[in-house]
Amino acid sequence: MGDWKTTDGLPRRRRHRALSPLREHLRDTFWFAPTAALFLVFVVWSAATAADDAILTALRDAGDEDAVSDLLGIAEDAKTVVTTISAAMMTFIGVVFSISLVAVQMAAGQFSPRVVRIFVRSRITKATFAVFLATFVQSLLVLTSYDSQRDPALVASIPLVQSVLTLILVGLSVVLFVMYVNSTLRLMRVAHVVDLITREALRVVANMPLDVSAQKPVGTSTGSGSDPGSSPDLGPETARIAHHGRAGVLRDVDIARLVRMARQNGVVLRLVPRIGDFVVPGTPVFAVHGGPATKGLRALSFQVSVGAERTFHQDLGFGLRQLSDIALRALSPAVNDPTTAVQAVDRIVQFLSSVARRPLGALLHRDRQGTVRLVQPVPDWTELVDLAFTEIRGCAVSSPQVTRRLLAGLDDLLGAVPEDRRAPLVLHRTLLTQAVERTVPEAADRAFALHPDRQGIG
Numbered sequence: 001m002g003d004w005k006t007t008d009g010l011p012r013r014r015r016h017r018a019l020s021p022l023r024e025h026l027r028d029t030f031w032f033a034p035t036a037a038l039f040l041v042f043v044v045w046s047a048a049t050a051a052d053d054a055i056l057t058a059l060r061d062a063g064d065e066d067a068v069s070d071l072l073g074i075a076e077d078a079k080t081v082v083t084t085i086s087a088a089m090m091t092f093i094g095v096v097f098s099i100s101l102v103a104v105q106m107a108a109g110q111f112s113p114r115v116v117r118i119f120v121r122s123r124i125t126k127a128t129f130a131v132f133l134a135t136f137v138q139s140l141l142v143l144t145s146y147d148s149q150r151d152p153a154l155v156a157s158i159p160l161v162q163s164v165l166t167l168i169l170v171g172l173s174v175v176l177f178v179m180y181v182n183s184t185l186r187l188m189r190v191a192h193v194v195d196l197i198t199r200e201a202l203r204v205v206a207n208m209p210l211d212v213s214a215q216k217p218v219g220t221s222t223g224s225g226s227d228p229g230s231s232p233d234l235g236p237e238t239a240r241i242a243h244h245g246r247a248g249v250l251r252d253v254d255i256a257r258l259v260r261m262a263r264q265n266g267v268v269l270r271l272v273p274r275i276g277d278f279v280v281p282g283t284p285v286f287a288v289h290g291g292p293a294t295k296g297l298r299a300l301s302f303q304v305s306v307g308a309e310r311t312f313h314q315d316l317g318f319g320l321r322q323l324s325d326i327a328l329r330a331l332s333p334a335v336n337d338p339t340t341a342v343q344a345v346d347r348i349v350q351f352l353s354s355v356a357r358r359p360l361g362a363l364l365h366r367d368r369q370g371t372v373r374l375v376q377p378v379p380d381w382t383e384l385v386d387l388a389f390t391e392i393r394g395c396a397v398s399s400p401q402v403t404r405r406l407l408a409g410l411d412d413l414l415g416a417v418p419e420d421r422r423a424p425l426v427l428h429r430t431l432l433t434q435a436v437e438r439t440v441p442e443a444a445d446r447a448f449a450l451h452p453d454r455q456g457i458g
Helices: 020-025 032-061 067-112 115-121 125-146 160-187 190-206 257-266 295-303 318-331 338-354 381-395 402-412 421-439 443-449
Strands: 004-005 011-013 237-242 248-252 270-271 284-289 304-307 362-366 371-378
Touching: 020 190, 020 248, 032 067, 032 125, 032 160, 032 338, 067 115, 067 125, 067 160, 115 160, 115 190, 125 160, 160 190, 160 338, 190 318, 190 338, 237 295, 248 381, 257 270, 257 295, 257 362, 257 371, 257 381, 284 295, 284 443, 318 381, 338 381, 338 402, 381 402, 381 421, 421 443
Parallel strands: 270 371
Antiparallel strands: 004 011, 237 284, 248 304, 270 284, 362 371
């Protein structure tokens, strides 16, 4: 279905939530698209072979031996091109992707190792690799269809449609190669990287349900900066479901199935760890409220996805974490690139502005009758602000370009947030000012470093 706007102006897209975890997991892999392309090319080749056989049979039934001879000559001319494609394509794939992996390694070293996932999730990268492999396999299959017989009356196969299909794939490969090179070069530009990270982070915000608890759910602490209000009455806690799989980062949960399971058992589920937390076997992952524990809830642990690294899918703070990492690496003495840090701060301010007036603390997922069935904890406002500014503020004291941009960003946020959310911003502004005053000895330099500027230093 189409897009629509929420009250805070962020785009939202209706989607089948039961399939969303699987889709996101497949996007984080590099094998699915090439494997699907190889399967598809076998299907298409079989159809093309059937078409070639049908054409040959029709011409023979019509007694048109001259047409068969002409097609045989065209197919022989195309065989030279197909043979060249088959010999060169794998070498081309190896060279192109070897160079690309070096470029990605350089980008990971310059920005953050987390940017590698952008390359892995890139649709154009997967499409290019898939079409390259499909072209290579198609050329091999076509070569097996050529008949050594040259007599038009005796030839059993003329792979004309197959050869045309191979040439089409070659043309598509050339177009995708140009697009892929452009995409890879953009990946090496910091502005493009931080823009991609920000867009994915804003997509997480847009996909949050508007029905959000104003405070932490029962059983968790409430940090300062949450909106006033109270969590829904979840009822007494009757059971806890522990994690029994491998240790790793909690990537996401299957919300639709959890809501359905909770409704069927007449309970309310509360996710204990946050998305992005590291869990080990035995860690409680679900608390059951409002009803007796049942056998049907034993399968809850199978609705939890644990992996080696965090993903954007349901992780509200992961975008800020990556932007902060890029800024910290840019501010390190080994890199010393404050302009990159300023670009990261630009996007941090953008993200915080997008959640400035949203209720935070816990997401409430309801069933079709409107009953809360799943409570999912998310960072509150203070925690997001701390994640965004604490580490950068500590490393930015010696860089007036960054301190000026931080002060301008904090001032902009102070004008955009409600009164009850200004305290953490004021605190960070005060701490930054005090740190500069302690560190910079000259009064003129202090005044310059403490002057808000949205561009840092021009």
